[in-house]
Amino acid sequence: MNADDIFKPYLMKIERVTEETPDVKTLRLVFLDEQEGKDFTFRTGQFGEYSVFGEGECTFCIASPPTRQGYIECTFRKAGRVTSALADLEAGETIGFRGPYGNVFPVADWEGKNLLFIAGGIALPPMRSVIWNILDRRDRYREITIVYGARTVADLVYKPELDEWAGRSDIQLITTVDPGGETPEWKGKIGFVPAVLDKASPSSRDTVAVVCGPPVMIKFTFPVLARLGFAPENIFTTLENRMKCGVGKCGRCNVGKLFVCKDGPVFTFAQLQQMPQEY
Amino acid sequence: MAIETTSIKRETLEKLFSNWLSEGKRILAPKKLGDHVDFALVGSLAEVSLDQVQTVQSPKIAVFPRVEELLAFQSTDGNVQLRERDLAVLPETVIFGLRPCDAAAFASLKAIFDWDTPDKLFSARLEKITVVGLSCSRADEYCFCTSVGGGPGAAAGSDILLTDMGREDFLLEIISEKGRQAVRSVSAGLQPDAAMDKESRLARVTPAFTVEKISSVLAALFDDASFWEKQSLRCLGCGACAYVCPTCACFDIQDEGGASGKRLRCWDSCGFGLFTLHTSGHNPRPLQSQRWRQRLMHKFSYMPERQSVLGCVGCGRCSRACPVDMNMVEHMRAVAEAKP
Structure with missing residues (x-):
């Protein structure tokens, strides 16, 4: 983060634009100032404020892992004014980035454990950072299971990476689409993520679960994880409250006395149980 | 520093106003604007309204304006240049005649803007204000400062606190080093506190809750x-x-x-x-x-x-x-x- 001015963004060049779905794009960004790029560090789970000058800022996680340096990536759905402007940009253009903000997934604490990742729709990006972080240090972790679902086949993001994970023998990948969202060629599951997880029934033994998805998916996934024997402190998720400043001042992301931008976005289910239902 | 109590005549206060202005300071004070009183820039003590219970707006605009530029950008042929705010040009401002409640509010604002990662624009503005409070001789049914740790003659947050003692006399309490500097140019005109009874001039605000x-x-x-x-x-x-x-x-x-x-x-x-x-x-x-x-x-x-x-x-x-x-x-x- 820019130490002298919390609102001054880094200038970033769009190096590559990837169309993930008709309305979801991934941007690979590199620092225009080489020294800023060298000095920049972040950890998995953190987020930033991305800006199109003249349109405004919007908040996304950093979707690339800190184990891959020299660039950061963000993945977003074209929805409002800023994301629409962002989606119209091409490689070579300049945007602003403030960050990294927020806390992190404690990946060092998870060494020696099994990991279960559960993601829905556009919430795979925050998890992709941690998944690649883990995969880049694969020998430090035991079994890795990924359950990923989207409304339709077209809505699945990172398709080449899903193919890569599906082809690896050291990952168990389960993909699913909501009923009606399948295509004739679809070889994955059909069903909502909580139901597919319930059926797969992965073991909770020595396992940490990471859940990212729309609020409704998270709501129905927690009981399944509880049934599978996951302790609340071994279930991690991220909250995605609306933010403007990213540094605990603008007043809109708080859940009770906690700031999602400072105390989160990563929380355990045990923490959520102690927090007001305001997210 | 220990609070230093003295008194000041209205005419000396008027002199102080012109001294502040000639030192290049802006003076933000309650001013009658049509049918209400609000904070505005003033050029003399005569323009200041002192007898209202409260202004409509608070003086937070001095450190947190309604709209302010965080940065500017210039885009030419795909190249973006950022222009940061020049904090050196932010004006030195005397906020005069604000109530003790408003003076206390700067600590709350500072807590929000400066906790964890300091906001340099806010900090720079805060650094450049001198707070000259004015004790309350009247209160209304909406006032509740005494329920939240304040009071009609409370000093917290002010650099100088004035209390209108009547007959063109003000009790002047110097609360901070900034306050001492602000009255230096008229220090010869400050009279020793002739056992002025500040309490007798203060509004009564009964605590309503704890x-x-x-x-x-x-x-x-x-x-x-x-x-x-x-x-x-x-x-x-x-x-x-x-x-x-x-x-x-x-x-x-x-x-x-x-x-x-x-x-x-x-x-x-x-x-x-x-x-x-x-x-x-x-x-x-x-x-x-x-x-x-x-x-x-x-x-x-x-x-x-x-x-x-x-x-x-x-x-x-x-x-x-x-x-x-x-x-x-x-x-x-x-x-x-x-x-x-």
Whole structure:
């Protein structure tokens, strides 16, 4: 983060634009100032404020892992004014980035454990950072299971990476689409993520679960994880409250006395149980 | 430093005004503007209105303007140049004649802007203000400073505190080094305090509730949806309370002027439904009752816990400004009497 001015963004060049779905794009960004790029560090789970000058800022996680340096990536759905402007940009253009903000997934604490990742729709990006972080240090972790679902086949993001994970023998990948969202060629599951997880029934033994998805998916996934024997402190998720400043001042992301931008976005289910239902 | 008590004649105060102006300082003071009194730049003591209970707006505009530029950008052929604010040009400002409640509010604002990562624009503005408070000789039914740790003659937050002793005489208390510097040019005109009875000139504000009780009840009251619904039924969600509040600091960030324009910080309010609305349509605080709860919890529970300062100074502006007559004192009493 820019130490002298919390609102001054880094200038970033769009190096590559990837169309993930008709309305979801991934941007690979590199620092225009080489020294800023060298000095920049972040950890998995953190987020930033991305800006199109003249349109405004919007908040996304950093979707690339800190184990891959020299660039950061963000993945977003074209929805409002800023994301629409962002989606119209091409490689070579300049945007602003403030960050990294927020806390992190404690990946060092998870060494020696099994990991279960559960993601829905556009919430795979925050998890992709941690998944690649883990995969880049694969020998430090035991079994890795990924359950990923989207409304339709077209809505699945990172398709080449899903193919890569599906082809690896050291990952168990389960993909699913909501009923009606399948295509004739679809070889994955059909069903909502909580139901597919319930059926797969992965073991909770020595396992940490990471859940990212729309609020409704998270709501129905927690009981399944509880049934599978996951302790609340071994279930991690991220909250995605609306933010403007990213540094605990603008007043809109708080859940009770906690700031999602400072105390989160990563929380355990045990923490959520102690927090007001305001997210 | 120990508070130094002296007295000053109105004519010396007038001299002080012209000295401040000739030193290049701006003076922001209560001024009669049509049918109301508000903070405005003044050129002499004669322009200052001293007898109102309270101004409509608070003096927070001196450190947190309604809209201010965070940075500017210039885009030429795909190249973007950023232009940061030049903090050196921010004006030295004397805020004169603000009430002790308003003076106390700067500590709450500082707690919000400077906790964790300091906001340099706010800090620079705060550094450049000199706070000359004026004790209250009158109060109205909306005032509740004594319930939140303040008082009609409280010194906290002021660099200098004046008390109008009548007959063109003011008691002058020098509270900080900044205050001492501000009156140096007239120090020969300051008279020793001739046993002036400050207390006798102060308004009486009877405490209406105790903060400790409120804070402890609030924490347990969060999930009582029916309480909050009942308390906020009248609320229009207009945000007037936040705009006149001397401690409310929630803001929005917006760009203006196209690709070669400015990034602005603008006042916002937790009373608005859009404030927390997600892109997906999900809203963590969809109901006005939840937003009213947020307003009270933030000021009386979250801020004391996270930033060790209350988010309320008891100025009563929210109650005076409310178009549907929601009165903070009555709401605090309801909280105190609630059985969570």
